Amino acid sequence: xxxxxxxxxxxxLDFPAYGSTKLRHPKQPLVLLPQKLTEITGPLLGPxxxxxxxxxxxxxxxxxQRIIVHGRVLDGDGRPVPDSLVEIxxxxxxxxxxxxxxxxxxxxxxxxxxxxxxxxxxxxxYTFTTIKPGAYPWRNHDNAxxxxxIHFSLFGxxxxxxxxxxxxxxxxxxxxxxxxxxxxPDPAARARMVATFDLSRTMPNWALAFSFDIVLRGRDATxxxxxxxxx
Numbered sequence: 586x587x588x589x590x591x592x593x594x595x596x597x598l599d600f601p602a603y604g605s606t607k608l609r610h611p612k613q614p615l616v617l618l619p620q621k622l623t624e625i626t627g628p629l630l631g632p633x634x635x636x637x638x639x640x641x642x643x644x645x646x647x648x649x650q651r652i653i654v655h656g657r658v659l660d661g662d663g664r665p666v667p668d669s670l671v672e673i674x675x676x677x678x679x680x681x682x683x684x685x686x687x688x689x690x691x692x693x694x695x696x697x698x699x700x701x702x703x704x705x706x707x708x709x710x711y712t713f714t715t716i717k718p719g720a721y722p723w724r725n726h727d728n729a730x731x732x733x734x735i736h737f738s739l740f741g742x743x744x745x746x747x748x749x750x751x752x753x754x755x756x757x758x759x760x761x762x763x764x765x766x767x768x769x770p771d772p773a774a775r776a777r778m779v780a781t782f783d784l785s786r787t788m789p790n791w792a793l794a795f796s797f798d799i800v801l802r803g804r805d806a807t808x809x810x811x812x813x814x815x816x
Contacts, residue, residue, distance in 0.1 A: 717793075
C-alpha cells in the first residue's frame with residue numbers, strides 16, 4: 586500500500602537560505618507525465634552495466650583517509666530493495682571536485698575521480714571503498730563551508746525512477762551553518778542523513794567504516810532532494 590512520507594521529511598524546492606533554489610525550483614505548476622511504453626522498454630539497469638571494481642574509488646591510491654561506506658536500501662516496510670543502481674560522487678580529501686568549474690585553491694588529486702557505482706544485492710546491500718571527503722567553501726553566504734558529504738543517486742528499474750540524497754559524517758562542526766543540511770525541516774529526518782561509524786566493518790590496517798541505510802518511503806524515509814507531489 587502506498588503511504589506518503591511524513592510532513593517535513595524532505596526539503597522544500599524553494600528554501601531561501603540556500604540561494605540557488607530560487608534559480609532551480611519550478612515556477613509553474615507541475616505537469617503529470619504518465620508512464621508509457623518508452624519508460625518500460627528504455628535502457629535497463631542490471632549487472633551487465635556494472636564492472637567488478639566500479640565501487641572502489643581507491644584503486645589508484647588517492648590521498649586521504651580510506652573508508653568503507655556500506656548499507657542497505659529498504660522500502661517503507663523495511664524490505665530490501667534488490668538490483669537498485671546506487672551511484673556516488675564526492676570531493677577529494679582536500680574538498681575539491683574533479684570538475685572544470687571547481688577552482689578554489691585546494692589541490693586536484695590526479696588519482697581520484699570521485700565517482701563510483703554499485704548494484705544492491707538480493708538483501709539490498711551495497712558497499713563502496715573510497716576516501717573521506719573534505720569540507721569546501723561555497724558562495725552561498727559569508728564564510729560558507731559545506732560539511733563533508735557524499736552524494737547518492739538511486740535508480741529503480743529505469744532511468745525515470747531516480748532519487749538523490751546526501752550522506753554526512755557524524756559530529757561535523759559545520760552542520761549548524763549549512764543551509765542544505767538544514768533545509769530538511771524535521772531534526773529526526775536530518776539525523777537520517779548522517780552515517781554511523783561502524784567499528785565492526787573497519788578493516789585493520791586498511792580502512793575505517795561507516796554505515797548508511799537508505800529508506801525509500803514511510804515513517805523512517807531518508808530525505809531526498811525531490812519533494813513529493815501533491816495528489
